[in-house]
Amino acid sequence: MRRPHLPRLATLLLVPLALGGAPRSTLAQHPGDTVTLSHPKPRALIFGVVGALVGGLAGYGFGRGNSSTGQMTAIGAVGGGLAGFFVGRQVDERRSAMFAGSPSLRIPNVATGLEGDPAVLTVRDTVAAVGGSTGVQLFSAIDPRLMPIGTRATGLHGIGAIDLAPRSGWLALGSRTGLYIYPPNRGPGVLVRRANVSAVAAAETRIFVAMENRVESVPVNADSARDWRGTTLGAPVRDIVVDEARAILWASTDRELVALHIQGDSLVNIGAVPLSGIGLRIAIEGPVAAVAMGEKGVAIIDITDAAHPKSRGDWTTARFAYDVSMDGARLFVAAGPEGVYLVNLTAEGPHTVGLARALGFASSVVSHDGHTFILDRRTNALRRIISTY
Numbered sequence: 001m002r003r004p005h006l007p008r009l010a011t012l013l014l015v016p017l018a019l020g021g022a023p024r025s026t027l028a029q030h031p032g033d034t035v036t037l038s039h040p041k042p043r044a045l046i047f048g049v050v051g052a053l054v055g056g057l058a059g060y061g062f063g064r065g066n067s068s069t070g071q072m073t074a075i076g077a078v079g080g081g082l083a084g085f086f087v088g089r090q091v092d093e094r095r096s097a098m099f100a101g102s103p104s105l106r107i108p109n110v111a112t113g114l115e116g117d118p119a120v121l122t123v124r125d126t127v128a129a130v131g132g133s134t135g136v137q138l139f140s141a142i143d144p145r146l147m148p149i150g151t152r153a154t155g156l157h158g159i160g161a162i163d164l165a166p167r168s169g170w171l172a173l174g175s176r177t178g179l180y181i182y183p184p185n186r187g188p189g190v191l192v193r194r195a196n197v198s199a200v201a202a203a204e205t206r207i208f209v210a211m212e213n214r215v216e217s218v219p220v221n222a223d224s225a226r227d228w229r230g231t232t233l234g235a236p237v238r239d240i241v242v243d244e245a246r247a248i249l250w251a252s253t254d255r256e257l258v259a260l261h262i263q264g265d266s267l268v269n270i271g272a273v274p275l276s277g278i279g280l281r282i283a284i285e286g287p288v289a290a291v292a293m294g295e296k297g298v299a300i301i302d303i304t305d306a307a308h309p310k311s312r313g314d315w316t317t318a319r320f321a322y323d324v325s326m327d328g329a330r331l332f333v334a335a336g337p338e339g340v341y342l343v344n345l346t347a348e349g350p351h352t353v354g355l356a357r358a359l360g361f362a363s364s365v366v367s368h369d370g371h372t373f374i375l376d377r378r379t380n381a382l383r384r385i386i387s388t389y
Helices: 006-013 015-020 043-063 069-098
Strands: 110-113 118-124 127-132 135-140 148-152 159-164 171-175 178-182 190-194 197-202 206-211 214-219 230-232 237-243 248-253 256-263 266-274 281-285 288-292 298-302 310-315 323-327 330-334 340-346 349-356 362-368 371-376 381-386
Touching: 043 069, 118 159, 118 362, 118 371, 127 159, 127 381, 135 159, 159 197, 171 197, 171 206, 178 197, 178 206, 190 206, 190 214, 206 237, 214 237, 214 266, 230 266, 237 281, 248 281, 266 310, 288 323, 288 330, 298 330, 298 349, 310 349, 330 362, 330 371
Parallel strands: 197 237, 281 323, 323 362
Antiparallel strands: 110 381, 118 127, 127 135, 135 148, 159 171, 171 178, 178 190, 197 206, 206 214, 214 230, 237 248, 248 256, 256 266, 281 288, 288 298, 298 310, 323 330, 330 340, 340 349, 362 371, 371 381
């Protein structure tokens, strides 16, 4: 019985290696950016080698015991290698198209595990809070390991909105059944508004709540459920953010970003700017607002004059923008299964620095005090990176 000619077979197994080993071009960094880039290994090479091995073994099995063993092994190796190479090349092309123009970023991060099904994230002062099916899990935002410091509202289900009042520490939770306010540190919560809550935002002494197309202002020490003073907008409200320095509450709806002036317990509509998509989440940093609009990307808005906000254009690289945060001129976009995009906001417009895929399924992102926190639904973890790593 003839044996396969091993040197010739080894040479044939190198075919996919030669085909897949061509150097791949890399994307240049923008001047001034300091990032660590990683590039995915070419699947054509890996699939080609595996295909050659499988094909060679299959050919050897079919030809074993007769004079055609070597020939069948060689044919199987070449056929399997070529098939694997072309399948891998298609995978590489799909990956290249998916992440075209976005270098892969490796960002060091600290992570801590979460329980249940986490849904929403907020960070205030020194506390990070994650709301979900097990209530609210609290972590030290400044601890090197994000150590847990407690759990609250364990009996409340359907939490879809969360915020912590700065300095005073009151906890506001929005759910399908209403708005609940919890006193600082410990104690039971109080239902203060019955409604299907879409968003909450906390100031030191007041909680703002959005329900359908209405926004209301509630004192943090409210002790009973009723309707509160507020205003009604022309479309469903998706998110609200407090700009305490200017006494402005920003509200994003299905079609615009609205500026509401806070006057005591009243809210007065003073300005608005149209959005090209549904305003899912808002982030503000000085004179700039960013609004995540799902498949429409992120709207960048000049809010220097709250009464006359002006669009600075849309950033549309992500397939779906779930959430946004800003730290100085850096914009972080939670893009779900893609990961987190890092974008520099320049005078010429937003510039995509890259995409951190290793940060998981990023559904929420919050920047606070030099750090950015990410809710990773893929690994059920809270992650923290240095915003200016």
